[in-house]
Amino acid sequence: MNTKTDIPNLTDKDYFSLSQNTYSEKKMRKAYENKTPLVNDSKKAFYVDKIKKDPDTGLDVYVFVQAKKKEGKWVKPKEPENVVVGFQGTNQEQIKADVISADGGNVVMGQDPKKKVKYIMKKEAPENSKAITKYNGSMEQAMLLKSGEYKIVTKTSQFDQGDKLVANEVKKYAGTNTVISTTGHSLGGADAEYAGVNNHVYSVAFNNPSIVKLHDEETQKKIRNGEFDLYHKAIINPDDMVGAGWLLEYDRHNGTTIYTKDPSQSRRERIDRFVSPFGVPGVLGNLITSFYGQAFAKDPDTHSLNESNFTFDKNGHIKSVDGSKGVYNQNIESFSSYSGMNGQTIKVDAKYAKELARRLQAAIEDLKTKKQAIEQFPHDHSKMIYDVKSICGKRLGEFKDLDPSDVEKAILFHAPFVKDGAAFYDSEEQYQTEASLHYLIRDLEDISEFIVKMAEDLKDKDNELARWLRL
Structure with a gap:
């Protein structure tokens, strides 16, 4: 499978609009049957190309194909610029399938989506x-x-069903210039992230729970290493217990987590929920009451997909809902005027740059440790060969027709590489890896120094830094 992730030329607001549409079932059905496009505020239009539902698993998904103008009219192209798979969130008409099976079973308990x-x-x-x-x-x-x-x-679960549907769309448009992406709100956002990571397509989700644990161990490791941060965006109201964590705050989502305002007050309120004169039952009561109020009763309405929870700048990028200094990047615990992960526009403050430099330095130190181990390996390998010869040599007396040369021949016979003696590794590849790490570390140290210097004088060099970082 192609592991390259293409970044679409759609804005956060475009994804917000499509995610809202997934809740308008009659409107979507009418647009699908009448083959009429849905036109959003930015004058982009999308056809509803496919509708897939499963009332047993709670799956509600729409495939949106971007329209284009031809002779002044919207038409559905064979090779659209963008195809967006939009997942509907928790549907109270399917409360058992969505809340008990998907939200409870998969999201909370981490049940295998492929069961x-x-x-x-x-x-x-x-x-x-x-x-x-x-x-x-x-x-x-x-x-x-x-x-x-x-x-x-x-x-299987709606997560696995959605994953397979996205895989089919990727296969359908393979070899074309069409960019596939996913979006959704709440449980639908979790579906979008899950399928997005598995199929290497871009995703933007809103107030979605973290579903890192639903992936296999190798993918979880990649997520925690930040390998998907540029291609998956979770836009979260930090007050929302669904998106930010109903008990403890989520460690992370699949990619970059963007809070729509300063999360410090939300974190204080989260701590307050754990304080009750009635002990554990009182704490559980606080949690249940708060979660139900936000997610279902909308009191307070921190979860809904509306303009009180999500606002956008003139370019369609997410901005702070309270007019503060910027949105908050949870991954690096810093504010930034964040407008996308694809290099369009970004203002980076000194704290943001210093944190990037700190993380880069930590990565450099890790690479240095690995380089030392690679440099040490030939010595360790030679010692291993020596130890094998010594152990076997001491036991030659137990066998009639064996002598020390037989031990040497046996090692040479089993060694996959023979150059100046037996070797169980490719010395040329080892040397090339060592050299590559040397130059990589040198280049990263230059970049780290560059970032630190620019952070000291960020006011004059903000634009240059943004281009360098290519965020």
Whole structure:
């Protein structure tokens, strides 16, 4: 699979608009059936190309294809500039599938998204129909199946279903210039992040819970190392317990987490929820009451996909909702006037630059440690060969027809590389790796020094720094 992630030329506000549309089911169905485009405030238009629903898993997803103007009219191109897969969030009409199975089972408990569940359905049931019930192997269900009118259907979670749908879109437009991306709000944002990382497509999510633990261990490691930070953006109201963490604050989302205001007050309120004269039951009551009020009763309304929680600048990029000095990048614990991760416009303050330099220096130290281990390896390898010869040599007396030369021959026979003696590694590759690390460390130290110097005089060199960092 192609692991390159293309960055679309869509703004945060474009994704916000598409995510809002996923909740307007009648409007989406009408646009799909009538083949009419949806035009947003920035005068971009999208056709609803596909609708996929599953009432048993809670999946609600729309594939939006960007339209283009031809002779003054919107048309649906065969090779669109952008295709956005939009996931609807928690639907209270599907409270069991969304909240219990997906929100509770997958998001909270971390259940395997690929876990298979069997359902009983009528054989002639139309697509998107709800199953009769889950299959449990009872005698009653056996009688239903025996009648010939019912069948067993196997399904996975909405996360896995959405992941496969995005994979199909990637396959459909392979070899074209079309850029695929995903978006969504709340649970839909979590779906978007999950499928985005797995399929190497860009994603923008709003007030979505962290689902890092749903990925395999290797992907989780990459997420924590920041390998997806440039390609996945979670835009979060820090007051929102769904997006910021219902119990403790989330360590991170799949990519970059952008808070729409200073999170310090939200963090103080989070601590207050753990204080109760009624002990543990009181704390649990505080948490449940606060979470239900925000997520469902909208009291206070910190979670909804509306303009009180998300505002944008004239270019369509997210900005602070309270008019403060900027949005807050949780990944580096710093404010910035953040307008995107694709090098369009960014103002970096001194604290931001210094933190980048600190992290870069930490990476350099880690590379130096690895370089030392690589430099030491030939010595360790030679000692290993010597130890093998010594151990085998001491036991030659146990065998009639063996002498020290046989030990040497055996080692040479099994060694994949033979150059000036036996070697169980490629000395040329080892040398090239060592040299590459040397030059990489040298270049990174130059960059780190450059960032530190610019941070000292950021007022005059802000634009130059932004271009250098290519954020």
